[in-house]
Each structure stands twice: as structure tokens, then as C-alpha cells.
Amino acid sequence: MIRINENYNKLQSSYLFSEIAKRVSTFQEANPDKALIRLGIGDVTHALPPACIDALHNAVDEMAADATFRGYGPEQGYPFLRTAIAEYDFKKNGIKIDSDEIFVSDGSKCDTGNFQELLAGDISVAVPDPVYPVYVDTNVMAGRTGANHHGRYEGLVYLPSTAENGFVPDVPAEPVDLIYLCFPNNPTGATATRDQLKEWVDYAHKNKALILFDAAYEAFITDKTLPRSIYEIDGAREVAVEFRSFSKTAGFTGTRCAFTVVPHECRAFDANGGQQLLHPLWNRRHTTKFNGVSYPVQCAAAAVYTPAGREQVNALVSGYLDNARIINESIRAQGYETAGGVNSPYVWIKTGTDSWEFFDRLLNAAGVVVTPGSGFGACGQGYIRISAFNSAENVKTAMERIKTALQ
Numbered sequence: 001m002i003r004i005n006e007n008y009n010k011l012q013s014s015y016l017f018s019e020i021a022k023r024v025s026t027f028q029e030a031n032p033d034k035a036l037i038r039l040g041i042g043d044v045t046h047a048l049p050p051a052c053i054d055a056l057h058n059a060v061d062e063m064a065a066d067a068t069f070r071g072y073g074p075e076q077g078y079p080f081l082r083t084a085i086a087e088y089d090f091k092k093n094g095i096k097i098d099s100d101e102i103f104v105s106d107g108s109k110c111d112t113g114n115f116q117e118l119l120a121g122d123i124s125v126a127v128p129d130p131v132y133p134v135y136v137d138t139n140v141m142a143g144r145t146g147a148n149h150h151g152r153y154e155g156l157v158y159l160p161s162t163a164e165n166g167f168v169p170d171v172p173a174e175p176v177d178l179i180y181l182c183f184p185n186n187p188t189g190a191t192a193t194r195d196q197l198k199e200w201v202d203y204a205h206k207n208k209a210l211i212l213f214d215a216a217y218e219a220f221i222t223d224k225t226l227p228r229s230i231y232e233i234d235g236a237r238e239v240a241v242e243f244r245s246f247s248k249t250a251g252f253t254g255t256r257c258a259f260t261v262v263p264h265e266c267r268a269f270d271a272n273g274g275q276q277l278l279h280p281l282w283n284r285r286h287t288t289k290f291n292g293v294s295y296p297v298q299c300a301a302a303a304v305y306t307p308a309g310r311e312q313v314n315a316l317v318s319g320y321l322d323n324a325r326i327i328n329e330s331i332r333a334q335g336y337e338t339a340g341g342v343n344s345p346y347v348w349i350k351t352g353t354d355s356w357e358f359f360d361r362l363l364n365a366a367g368v369v370v371t372p373g374s375g376f377g378a379c380g381q382g383y384i385r386i387s388a389f390n391s392a393e394n395v396k397t398a399m400e401r402i403k404t405a406l407q
Contacts, residue, residue: 007143016375037398040369042387044251049312055303059296070295075287077104081298084305095231106256108243113138123177126157128169130376135180151378175207182214187385188348189340204239211240219249221343237263257301323388323395330399345388365405368398
């Protein structure tokens with residue numbers, strides 16, 4: 001008989017953002033005339049940069065003529081985009097990354113989940129707490145955990161990210177095999193220093209571990225003393241894979257384009273302790289299960305690296321960072337402790353009450369959608385996350401509504 005993968009039965013009954021959508025839908029049905037302001041899920045609200053739109057139109061025109069039509073492209077990404085990424089995101093910043101170490105995809109969410117397919121089923125996995133749910137859930141699906149008890153899965157090593165450690169987790173006392181890190185962090189907005197990342201890189205070398213480093217929000221770092229890539233740390237090429245996205249920088253959440261960096265010398269090990277390079281394994285997985293991002297979308301992504309594109313993207317990022325500043329200042333003025341909101345589009349707020357209770361309070365009293373911190377893990381209980389991804393006008397209105405609701 002056909003059988004299911006019973007690891008799916010271990011998953012908590014509702015994905016965080018699905019539960020938010022359900023509660024929002026219930027509210028809207030009961031209050032059809034009340035306009036909501038969404039500062040919950042990290043979806044951008046501004047249009048694609050004009051440079052990207054022009055590139056999209058030109059590429060579509062190419063697809064309309066036999067002489068310039070393109071069918072299947074290289075699964076790893078067109079050379080024009082991979083070269084631009086290597087040049088502008090890495091080499092111009094003094095980081096050694098070659099274009100063939102870059103794999104273009106339709107999203108970092110997909111890649112962070114898919115990469116664990118390369119690894120043995122019985123490895124030990126460490127995740128920050130609070131954490132982006134995809135890191136956890138994809139390992140549950142793969143059978144690397146036991147049951148869920150009080151918001152935590154048996155078999156995972158949780159790395160507390162709390163106010164006491166500045167929301168940057170400490171390296172664990174015990175050896176682990178696979179480590180998920182995200183900086184600037186989703187959901188806390190925390191950033192890591194070079195010294196803090198060096199501790200993780202040294203730990204990975206010592207314990208023959210691998211770091212999956214999610215840098216989807218690196219463009220929001222304005223402090224030049226902070227690393228924007230883990231490859232700014234000596235030794236990281238051997239022990240780390242990095243994920244980046246055009247979603248939050250250039251507004252590609254609905255257009256879909258991202259990339260994963262797998263250095264040639266990045267390694268794991270077989271059952272006998274023999275070293276296995278991950279680049280050819282990821283290339284095999286990528287080319288087997290993925291047919292590549294569409295040509296027009298890759299042309300639009302490449303336009304990000306033109307002079308006009310860089311200027312337009314920088315303006316988008318600056319606008320969202322200004323929203324984060326407004327949120328931070330407004331919430332702190334009401335007496336709440338916050339983290340993030342600087343070098344990050346997320347503000348992490350200590351509520352002093354249950355996360356979902358506070359979520360419902362802001363939804364029902366203010367008509368503002370946020371994200372309950374408990375949905376990101378046990379250490380997120382008593383917090384909410386507010387996203388800066390909206391218009392300045394909406395953010396200011398939301399802060400006024402929240403101020404009234406909390407008085």
C-alpha cells in the first residue's frame with residue numbers, strides 16, 4: 001500500500017503565517033469597513049525598481065521573436081547574472097567568490113529548506129530560538145527530530161537568542177553537525193559582529209560542522225563595521241553556505257529570484273570520515289530538481305547591478321530603514337523595550353504579555369497586523385515582530401493607531 005511520510009504528522013498543526021492569515025480573515029469578515037495595515041509578514045509593498053521593469057519588458061520582447069527567443073536556460077543561472085552577483089556583491093567588497101560558485105534560484109526559503117537534502121538523515125541540527133520556521137520544519141519533514149513538546153522538537157539543539165546575549169546565540173557546549181544562522185536576524189533584527197561570526201566559523205572547523213548562513217537582509221546593514229557576508233571571515237569558505245535574495249531589496253517577493261553561494265572548497269564528510277565537496281553535490285541536486293529561473297526574471301535581477309538599479313534599490317532600502325526607525329522610536333516612546341530596527345527591517349518588541357494575546361489586541365483595537373514572537377519559538381514568547389515593509393504613510397498611521405490602542 002502507498003504510505004505517507006509520517007514525519008509530516010509531527011509538524012505543528014498550523015504554519016505561523018497561515019494562522020495569522022486565518023485570524024486576519026476572521027477579523028475582516030467581522031469588520032469589512034475597517035482598513036487593515038499589514039506590518040506582519042515581511043512582504044514588500046513598493047513596486048519593482050524602474051531599471052528592473054525596463055529589463056523585464058526588453059526580455060519579454062526578446063521572447064516574442066524567434067531570433068531572440070530563449071527556451072531552457074542553464075539551471076544554475078545565466079552567466080550574465082552570476083557574473084554580476086560575483087562582481088558587485090562580493091569581489092567589489094573584497095570577498096573571493098567566483099561566478100560558478102553562485103546558483104540562481106526562485107527563493108532563499110526554498111534553498112535553505114532544500115539544502116538539507118544533501119546531508120545524512122541522522123545528523124544533529126542546531127537552530128536559533130527564535131527562528132525562521134522553515135529551518136525547523138524542513139528538518140522535521142526529513143525525520144531528524146522527535147515529537148514536538150511545548151513548542152520544541154526532540155532531537156534539535158536550540159540556541160537561545162535572548163536580550164541577555166543581544167539576540168546573538170552562543171556556540172553550543174556540545175558538538176553539532178549542522179548550524180542555521182541568520183543575520184541580520186529574522187525575526188529579532190539582531191546583527192552579528194565579525195568576532196561573533198568568527199566564533200561560529202572556528203566552531204565549525206573544530207567540530208567538522210556546516211553552517212547554513214541566511215543573509216537575505218544583508219543590504220539593510222549600514223554599519224560598515226558589521227559583516228554583510230560570512231565569507232568576510234577567514235576560513236568560512238570551507239564551512240559555510242550562504243543564501244541571499246532579491247525579495248526584500250529589489251521587491252522580488254512576487255517576482256521570485258535569489259541565489260545560493262557554495263564555495264568550491266566547502267565540505268562535508270561521508271560515513272568513513274572522508275571529505276566530500278558540497279559544490280558538485282548541490283550542482284547535481286539543483287540541476288536534477290530545478291529547471292532554472294525564467295530569462296525575463298534573471299534579466300530584471302541583473303538590472304539591480306546597473307548604476308540606475310543600484311541607486312533605485314538603495315532608495316528602497318533606505319525608505320524601509322526609515323520606517324524601522326519610526327517604528328522603533330514610537331514603540332520605545334510608549335515604554336516598550338525593542339531590538340532590531342537598526343541595520344534591519346524588523347523591530348522585535350517585548351510585550352510583557354502572551355504574544356498571540358498582544359497580536360489579537362493590535363489586530364482588533366488598532367487594525368494593525370504584526371507577527372507574534374511565539375510563532376518563531378519558545379524564546380519568542382512575550383514578543384512581537386513588526387515589519388518595516390510598507391509605505392511611510394501607512395507606518396506612521398499604524399503607529400498612531402497602536403499608540404491609541406495601548407493607552
